Amino acid sequence: MPSPDEALTVRTAAVRLTGVSLTYGTRGGGPFRRRGEQVEALRDLDLDVGPGEFVTIVGPSGCGKSTLLRLVGGFAFPSTGRIAVSGSTVNGPGPDRGVVFQQPRLFPWLNVRRNVEFGLRMGGMPAPRRRERAMELLDLVGLADAAARRPYELSGGMQQRAAIARALAPDPAILLMDEPFAALDALTRERLQEEIRRIWRATGKTVLFVTHGVDEAVYLGTRVIVLSRRPGRIVLDHPSGLPFAADPRTDPAFPALRETIATAVRRSASGPAPDPAPDPRTDSEVT
The missing domain is CATH 3.40.50.300 (P-loop containing nucleotide triphosphate hydrolases)
Structure with missing residues (x-):
């Protein structure tokens, strides 16, 4: 007890x-292990x-x-x-628990807003609320104006901001x-x-x-x-x-x-x- x-x-x-x-x-395969x-x-x-x-x-x-x-x-x-x-x-x-990796790992075929929405979509959140939540977070990280752009159109810093917004989307207690x-x-x-x-x-x-x-x-x-x-x-x-x-x-x-x-x-x-x-x-x- x-x-x-x-x-x-x-x-x-x-x-x-x-x-x-x-x-x-x-698993081996290298000269030192x-x-x-x-x-x-x-x-x-x-x-x-x-x-x-x-x-x-x-x-x-x-x-x-x-x-x-x-x-x-x-x-x-x-x-x-x-x-x-x-x-x-x-x-x-x-x-x-939301995770932000060393590399942003954004989906290149989705725009920034849809990247942020992705986990919410997999969780079944309705589309209007998904979009609202994504835009709230993009505004928080200073990317509201870039919501319709693709990841390859962003600088490295902007991509990492988008990754942070995506990690925050499900409202995790821990980042x-x-x-x-x-x-x-x-x-x-x-x-x-x-x-x-x-x-x-x-x-x-x-x-x-x-x-x-x-x-x-x-x-x-x-x-x-x-x-x-x-x-x-x-x-x-x-x-x-x-x-x-x-x-x-x-x-x-x-x-x-x-x-x-x-x-x-x-x-x-x-x-x-x-x-x-x-x-x-x-x-x-x-x-």
Whole structure:
């Protein structure tokens, strides 16, 4: 029987991971792995994410960040442990979790509005309400004027906005974002970072956001999770403490928090070895 505090956490956590580990077998075919080799991707993850939090996840390449997101999304299952969304065990994908991938993955034969409507149509929503909902979301992401255009007529940033609108269409409680701005140029990426903060404040969604960039993790997150090198473990769970009404980068505490996260990422990449010499690159390049 859980204690009252544990029961409260189970009831209120938007996402809860308890003892989650994942080991998978490879299929071989490459010069460095034998067929059937066992790879431990994640080990003993315990994590509670509260409703409305914006949690960013950062760590070395190959540490299991995207794998963690797939587990929460229900696209894969842990070898051990339990993943729960709003208290219910995750047994597969569901409309309570919207996903934004690294690439927009829009249907090229549909216009922008119909792309946003697609999941609603599959869910049986009547056409008039579908169109109304799609236009509400396109207005939210600043694409109302592009509703009739095809994806190939949009810039990369506009395509990713359309993908965000599509993920929001079923009104999921949780938005899972897997490096959605990684392929964009620096100026577009910065603009979309501002946009997703605005959308998060407007919708109150719970967001799990995977990134390679320390600056992006600190700028966006109300909490920053740092994973170790494989097998991925949580080595730092740090609340932001920065104001979100204004640009956090203007806050005097931003540089210190960025350095704290960057140091944790560097240490997690090198394991238990002594601290490395100061890196000449900027913090955002470390990952």
